[in-house]
Amino acid sequence: MAEETEKGPCLWHAPDNRCANCKARRYRLDALGMKDIYGECRGQEDYRTCEFYKLKPVPKC
Amino acid sequence: MVDIELDGILRGLRSLNVEECRAALEDSRELLMAGWADRRLLQALIPLTEVENDQVRKDSSWCIGKLAQMKIGDPRSVPSLILLTTDRDEEVRSNAAWALGELAGQSIGDTISIEALNILLTDPDREVKGMAAWALGRMADKMRVTSPSSVPLLEAMLLENSEFLRKGAEWSLERIRRLHPL
Numbered sequence: 001m002a003e004e005t006e007k008g009p010c011l012w013h014a015p016d017n018r019c020a021n022c023k024a025r026r027y028r029l030d031a032l033g034m035k036d037i038y039g040e041c042r043g044q045e046d047y048r049t050c051e052f053y054k055l056k057p058v059p060k061c
Numbered sequence: 062m063v064d065i066e067l068d069g070i071l072r073g074l075r076s077l078n079v080e081e082c083r084a085a086l087e088d089s090r091e092l093l094m095a096g097w098a099d100r101r102l103l104q105a106l107i108p109l110t111e112v113e114n115d116q117v118r119k120d121s122s123w124c125i126g127k128l129a130q131m132k133i134g135d136p137r138s139v140p141s142l143i144l145l146t147t148d149r150d151e152e153v154r155s156n157a158a159w160a161l162g163e164l165a166g167q168s169i170g171d172t173i174s175i176e177a178l179n180i181l182l183t184d185p186d187r188e189v190k191g192m193a194a195w196a197l198g199r200m201a202d203k204m205r206v207t208s209p210s211s212v213p214l215l216e217a218m219l220l221e222n223s224e225f226l227r228k229g230a231e232w233s234l235e236r237i238r239r240l241h242p243l
Contacts, residue, residue, distance in 0.1 A: 022127060023159045023192060031195045031229040051187045051225050 007047040011054040017041055024052035067099060074105035079114050086120035093127040103128050103135055110141040115150050122156035129163035136169050146177040151186035158189060162196030165203040175200060175208045182214040187221075191229045194218060198233030207237045 012021035019025050019041040029038035047053050070092070073085025086109070089102055102124065109121035122145055125138055138160070145157035158181055161174050178200075181193035194215060201207045215237070218230035 022123075022130065023155065023188075026130070026159070026162075027191060027195055027229065031191070031198070031232040032225070033228075033232070049223070049225050051191050051223060 006044055007053065007055070009056045010041065010047055010050075011056040012052065013041045013043065013056075017043075019046075019052075021052050024050065027052070067101065071101060071105050074102075074109065079112075079117065082109065082112070082117055083114075083120070086117065086124065089124050090120060090127075093124060093131070096131075098128055098131040098133050100133050100135075103133055103138065107135075107138050107141050110145055115153070118145065118148060118153045119150065119156065122153050122160060126156050126160035126163055129160050129167070129169075132167060134164045134167045134169045139164065139170060139174060143173055143177045146181055151184070151189055154181060154184065154186070155189045155192050158192035158196045162192065162199040165196065165199040168204050170200055170204060170206070172206065172208065175206065175211065179208065179211050179214055182211070182218060187223060187226060190218065191226055194226070194229040194233045198229075198236040201233070201236040201240055205240060207240050209241070211237060 012019055012024060014020045018039050019028070025039050028034045032038075070085045070088050073081045074089070076082050076085070089106070092098070106121045106124050109117055110125070112118060112121070122142070125142065128134065142157045142160050145153050148154050148157070158178060161170060161178060164170055175197065178193045178197050181189050184190050184193065197207070197211050197215070212234065215230045215234045219227055221227055221230070
């Protein structure tokens with residue numbers, strides 16, 4: 001099976017590894033039951049499954 | 062540090078000039094993200110949910126959701142949010158579902174909200190579907206209100222490829238079934 005390609009950085013992934021999307025955090029806390037790490041973004045691990053993932057736009061020069 | 066100039070922001074939110082209004086919405090978002098909230102903001106935001114500009118509706122619906130999360134809600138925002146669940150923009154629909162779910166924490170909402178959220182369970186956008194499932198679970202959990210018509214729609218969501226959505230549907234069904242055991 002082909003390995004999944006990495007996704008680009010998410011718009012909501014803050015530099016301190018927090019998720020900056022209030023709706024996503026709420027969903028992770030309640031619906032996904034991620035009690036301790038609901039506010040944390042684990043990068044690729046979360047990008048693959050998170051429906052709130054949004055590719056961070058590349059700034060135009 | 063956030064420089065709070067509420068009067069200026071409120072003037073901007075009430076401005077008929079779209080650019081001024083958008084700037085005031087950005088300031089509102091910044092204030093809310095910094096943990097500062099005021100009920101007067103909500104009063105100015107509700108009419109903006111009917112503005113033609115997509116970004117204005119996106120930002121105003123997000124701010125209403127964030128205020129509700131901060132326990133500032135008003136039943137008068139519910140009809141506007143219900144209308145937004147049919148918006149052409151998926152981010153607006155998702156924000157509306159989120160806000161309705163947050164308002165449930167203050168026992169604000171009604172059976173029409175449930176029907177609007179049921180419709181979103183078949184939305185083509187997966188974020189919207191997830192938020193709608195969560196909001197229905199919140200209403201069951203916090204307000205003890207639910208509708209039997211949500212159950213088959215949530216059960217259909219259990220068959221989704223997305224684990225994210227399946228778990229959301231499970232969470233919601235668990236709360237609905239606590240009220241109406243099979």
